[in-house]
Amino acid sequence: MKVLLLNQCFHPDHVATAQHLTDLALELVKCGHEVTVVASSRGYDDPSIRYPVRETWQGINIRRIWTPGLGKKAKWRRLIDFAMFWGNAKRILFFLPRQDVTVCLTSPPLISTLGTAVAKLKGGAVVPWVMDLNPDEAVAAGWLKAGGIVERALTFIQSWSFRQASRIIALDRFMAERLKAKGVREDVIHTDAPWSHDQAVCYDPAAREAFRAEHGLTGKFIVMYSGNHSPCHPLDGVLAAADELKSEPRLHFLFVGGGSEFKKVQAFAKERALKNITCLPYQPMEKLSGSLSSADLHLVVMGEPFVGIVHPCKIYNILTLGIPFLFIGPDQSHGADLARRLNDPLHARTARNGDTREIVAQIRSAIQLGPRPVNVAAQALGAEFSQSLLCPRLVRIIEQAGARA
Template sequence: MRILLLNQCFHPDHVATAQHLTDLADELVKDGHRVTVVAASRGYDDPDVRYPVREMWRGIDIRRIWTPGLGKKAKWRRLLDFGIFWANATRILLFLPRQDVTVCLTSPPLISTLGTVMARLKGGAVVPWVMDLNPDEAVAAGWLKAGGLAERALTFVQNWSFRRASRIIALDRFMADRIAAKGVRSEVIHTDAPWSHDQAIQYEVAAREAFRAEHGLTGKFVVMYSGNHSPCHPLDAVLAAAEQLKGEERLHFLFVGGGSEFKKVQAFAQAQALKNITCLPYQPMEKLSGSLSAADLHLVVMGDPFVGMVHPCKIYNILTLGIPFLFIGPDQSHGADLARRLNDPAHGRVARNGDVPAIVQQIREAMELGPRPVNTAARELGAEFSHSVLCPKLVGVIEQAAAGH
């Protein structure tokens, strides 16, 4: 089959959607499919990074789109980048041959609509893989006014696309419920979490110690937030906790990744002169085992309004490694569901957003217990979300979509 993958990010970008889409493309090629990827030519987090406009990589035909790379400092910059991506993606898709299936992720927002339009012009099935749900997320973040003209227009377009999809991939039960509420038939919705990178990431003592030594963390109890720093994952309470705990010499907070809120973390640490905070950029896949293994307590954060719109996919790597985590978010959410399933308060901790005293208490308790041995129960739970289980399952859904179209 001819399969088109459409998203802003792809290999060698390090953001989560790029990594998952790269895994999927690899699996599709192994199954004998002809895979084309259309993505941006600039790095997601650093637009100064440029990738080849056209290349064949591991049997995957990659077509990359030029955008001006205006960055995320203002809404108009992001909108212009998105608009030019859409325009150039349209040009590329018009000249591609008919695809049996188009798999659309959700960056830029509503890109599945473009995939749907092209499929209706040329034929073929469309499978939106909903990594985040817009314009719902934009309304929850305050970027769009609920009930306003722009929100109503974007919701109409989104619903039109979703209702014409052959399959829709929701990431958890909360997202599936939101999609169903838009009038999408239940048999179209498949709830499949994004897999861990267990094929590439494992707990490595030597890599842990080397990473900690490299960044001056030897002998410290490391509390880590790794991944996308966005308004959907509010870190204000975590930063307030770091300020309250600045007198704990053994304790250190490590923020790894990027996103629109990453510079705010850096600015807070500088403004408050907090020496217990270190910020590092996204780590390449070959260093991710050492980076993630370096934590003694991982942080997973979900903003209350964003349940069912975004997904805490970082938690699967954490479970795979067997390292304790603190989930900060609402009780009715996927992260809290997993903590309850683990049923080990010393390993899967929970606190509410904004509850700084509770967050401080949970971190203190974890530090007093000290570094924990790798948790077998956590790793068994994480195995349900492994690459070997979930990636082939998604390939099967895509193949079914083509067969049923």
């Protein structure tokens, strides 16, 4: 079966969607399918990084798209990059042979519409893998006016592409409900979370100490936010807590990753001369165990308007490691659901966005308890979201869609 994977990011990029799409591509090849990937030739977080325009890697045919790489400093820069990706992707897709299944992720926004249009012309099934929902996300972030002509037009395009889909992959029950509210039939929606990288990430005491020593954090109680820093995951309360707790000698905040809000974290630390904040870029997969294991308390943040629009996928690696976490977000959300399932307030802590007092109280409580032993119950819950379980299941969904087409 010929399978096309369409997304802005792919190996060797380190952003989460690139990692998950790479896992899926390798699993498809393992199952004997012919896989083509169309992605950007520039790094997602650092557009100065360039990848080969064409290459074959691990049996996967990769075609990469040129974009100007203007970055994320302004919306107009993003818009031009997205438009160039769309235009150049269209040229590549029209000249590719017919694909049995096209799996579309959601970066850049509405790229599934292009995949759907090409599949309508050439034939084959389309399976959108909804990592985030747009224009819903743009409305929630205040970038688009709800009910405005642009939002209505984009919603019409999105709804058209979803109606053509053989299956749609939603990441949690909240996203599935949003899709149903848009008119997507319930029997078309398959709900599965993006898996943990449990085949590559595990709790590693030696790598933990090595990572801490490398960054001068030996002996510290580390509170870590690792992953994409975006408006969907508001960090204002966390930064206010870091400022309030700056006199706590044992405590250190470690922000790892990238995204549009990453420089805001750096600017906040510099403006207030906070010595208890360190910012590091995305870590390569081979260093991820050491990086994530170095934390004593992980942070998972979800903005209330973004429930069902984006998904807190970082939580699965945290569960696999068995390290305590503080979920900051609304009570009705996937992160809060998982915290309730663990039913251990010393391991799965919760606070509301903007409630700096409660965030500070939870962190102080965690410091007093000190580093906790690996939580076996959390690891057992994390096993439900393992790559070895969920990735083959997604392959079966794709195979079924291709067989029906």
